[in-house]
Amino acid sequence: MFTVKTIIAHFALSYMFWCSLLLNVQTTPPGIPLIANYFTTKGRYEEANPYLLVDILAVNKSLVNPPLEECREIHLTAIIRHGTRYPTSRNVQKMRDMHQLVQNAPEGKSWVREVRQWKMWYTEEMDGRLVQKGVLDHQHLAIRLSKLFPLLLSKRNLQDGHIRFMTSSKHRCVNSTMSFYEGLVKLWDIKDEELDFKVNDTLMRFFDHCARFVETVGKNQSAMAEVDKFISSAFMEGVQKKMADRLQVPFSNVTSDMAQASFYLCAYEFAIKTINSPWCQLLDTEDALVLEYANDLKQFWKRGYGQDINSKSSCVLFHDVFSRLDRVASEIRSGSDVTEAVTIQVGHAETLLPLLTLLGFFKDSMPLTSSSYVKQRQRAFRTSKISPYAANLVLVLYDCSGDLRLQAVLNEKPLAFPGLSVHQGVEGPPLYQDVREHYRDLLQGCNFEKECQLFPSK
Numbered sequence: 028m029f030t031v032k033t034i035i036a037h038f039a040l041s042y043m044f045w046c047s048l049l050l051n052v053q054t055t056p057p058g059i060p061l062i063a064n065y066f067t068t069k070g071r072y073e074e075a076n077p078y079l080l081v082d083i084l085a086v087n088k089s090l091v092n093p094p095l096e097e098c099r100e101i102h103l104t105a106i107i108r109h110g111t112r113y114p115t116s117r118n119v120q121k122m123r124d125m126h127q128l129v130q131n132a133p134e135g136k137s138w139v140r141e142v143r144q145w146k147m148w149y150t151e152e153m154d155g156r157l158v159q160k161g162v163l164d165h166q167h168l169a170i171r172l173s174k175l176f177p178l179l180l181s182k183r184n185l186q187d188g189h190i191r192f193m194t195s196s197k198h199r200c201v202n203s204t205m206s207f208y209e210g211l212v213k214l215w216d217i218k219d220e221e222l223d224f225k226v227n228d229t230l231m232r233f234f235d236h237c238a239r240f241v242e243t244v245g246k247n248q249s250a251m252a253e254v255d256k257f258i259s260s261a262f263m264e265g266v267q268k269k270m271a272d273r274l275q276v277p278f279s280n281v282t283s284d285m286a287q288a289s290f291y292l293c294a295y296e297f298a299i300k301t302i303n304s305p306w307c308q309l310l311d312t313e314d315a316l317v318l319e320y321a322n323d324l325k326q327f328w329k330r331g332y333g334q335d336i337n338s339k340s341s342c343v344l345f346h347d348v349f350s351r352l353d354r355v356a357s358e359i360r361s362g363s364d365v366t367e368a369v370t371i372q373v374g375h376a377e378t379l380l381p382l383l384t385l386l387g388f389f390k391d392s393m394p395l396t397s398s399s400y401v402k403q404r405q406r407a408f409r410t411s412k413i414s415p416y417a418a419n420l421v422l423v424l425y426d427c428s429g430d431l432r433l434q435a436v437l438n439e440k441p442l443a444f445p446g447l448s449v450h451q452g453v454e455g456p457p458l459y460q461d462v463r464e465h466y467r468d469l470l471q472g473c474n475f476e477k478e479c480q481l482f483p484s485k
C-alpha cells in the first residue's frame with residue numbers, strides 16, 4: 028500500500044499540476060522542467076507516475092490486485108521497454124547543430140549565456156546505450172513488481188528457475204535485463220547466481236523481421252506523410268519563430284530539426300542527469316505540446332494505428348504471450364505445477380506500441396493527422412504516458428477459486444481491455460475465457476508469416 032508520505036505527496040503534486048493548468052503558471056516542483064510531461068518516448072517513467080518522485084519504491088497494491096479475496100496470481104508476463112538511454116547518433120548530430128547555432132547568438136538573457144557556455148558532451152558513439160539512470164529504472168521496477176506480485180516475483184521462483192528472462196539484442200535491452208535481475212538479487216541478497224537469459228529478436232524486434240512493415244513503412248517515407256506535413260505546418264513554424272526571437276537569430280536559421288533538437292537537449296539533460304537545463308528555457312508549454320504531437324504522430328504512423336501492418340507485425344509476440352497463458356491455464360486445470368511463473372521480456376518502445384495497438388488500447392475515435400493537432404489535445408494515444416523509459420505492460424493470470432482471470436497493467440496502473448465489458452457485473456479482472464473470446468479473431472488468425480508477406484498470395 029502507499030505510505031502516508033507518498034499519499035500526501037501524490038495529492039500535493041496533483042494539486043500543483045491542476046493549479047498550473049488552471050492558472051497556466053509553472054507549479055511543477057523546482058528542478059523539474061515545465062515541459063517535462065511532454066517528452067514522449069524521451070520522457071522519464073516518473074513523470075508517468077509522479078508518486079515515485081517521493082518514494083521510488085512506492086506501490087499501490089489496491090490498484091493492480093483484484094479486490095476478489097479468493098484470487099491468487101499464478102503467472103505474469105511483463106513486456107518492458109529498456110531504461111533511460113543516451114540519444115541515438117542521428118539525434119546527437121541534430122543536437123550538435125543546434126548547439127552550434129546558439130554559439131553565434133547574441134548574449135541576450137542570462138540563460139542564453141548559460142546555453143552558449145554549455146559543453147556539448149554527447150557523442151555519436153553513445154548511440155542509444157543505457158545510462159546509469161536506466162540501470163536504476165529497471166532495478167527499481169523489479170523491486171516494485173515483486174512488491175505488487177510477491178507470489179510470483181519471489182526468491183523461491185528465481186532460485187527454482189521459474190522466472191524466465193528474454194531480451195532484444197540491443198545493448199540497452201541486454202543491460203536493462205541484467206539490471207532488472209540485479210534488482211531482485213540485491214533485494215533477496217542472493218549470491219553466486221548467474222542470470223540465464225535468452226536473446227530473441229524474432230519476438231523483441233519483430234518489426235525487423237516483418238518484410239511488409241520494413242518495405243511499406245520502415246523504408247517508405249511516404250508512410251510518414253502526416254508527420255512531414257505537421258513538421259512544415261504553421262504550428263511548428265510558430266515554435267521556430269519564438270525560438271528565433273528568444274535567441275535573437277534570423278528565423279531562417281531555426282529549422283524544425285533545431286526545434287526538435289532543443290526539445291531533446293532539455294529531455295536528455297533531465298532524464299540522464301536530472302538537470303533542469305537552460306535548454307528548457309528555449310521552449311514554453313505550447314511549444315512542447317507541438318513537439319509532443321509531432322513525436323506522437325511519428326509513433327502513431329510508424330508503430331500505432333496509422334498503418335494496419337504496424338500492429339500486425341506484433342502477431343508473433345501476441346501468440347507467444349497467449350500460448351504461454353494457455354499453457355499455464357491447462358497446467359492449473361490439470362492440477363500440475365506451473366512451469367513458468369514469470370516471463371520478463373525486454374524490448375523497445377516499438378515492441379510495446381504495436382502490441383498495445385493490436386490489443387486495441389489507446390485508440391482515439393479519430394486518427395492523428397497533421398490537421399488534427401487542436402482536436403487531439405486530449406488524445407488517448409499519448410506516448411508520454413504510454414511509453415516513457417522502462418514502460419511496461421504486465422499481464423497477470425489469477426486463479427480465483429477455479430475461475431481464471433486475466434488483468435492487464437500498464438506502468439503499474441490497471442488497464443481495462445478495450446470493448447470487453449465487466450463479466451456479469453463482477454468487479455475485478457475479466458475471466459480469461461472472456462478475454463480469449465474477445466481476441467478470438469486474432470488468436471485464430473494474426474499469422475505473422477502471412478501478414479508480413481510483401482506480396483500476399485491470393
Ligand SMILES: O=P(O)(O)O[C@H]1[C@H](OP(=O)(O)O)[C@@H](OP(=O)(O)O)[C@H](O)[C@@H](O)[C@H]1OP(=O)(O)O
Binds near residue numbers: 068118329374376
Ligand atoms: O528519434 P530516435 O532516433 O531516438 O528514435 C529511436 C527510437 O527512440 P524513440 O523514438 O522510441 O524515442 C528507438 O526506440 P527505443 O525504444 O529503442 O528508444 C529505436 O530503437 C531507434 O531505432 C529509433 O527509432 P526510429 O523509429 O528508427 O527513429
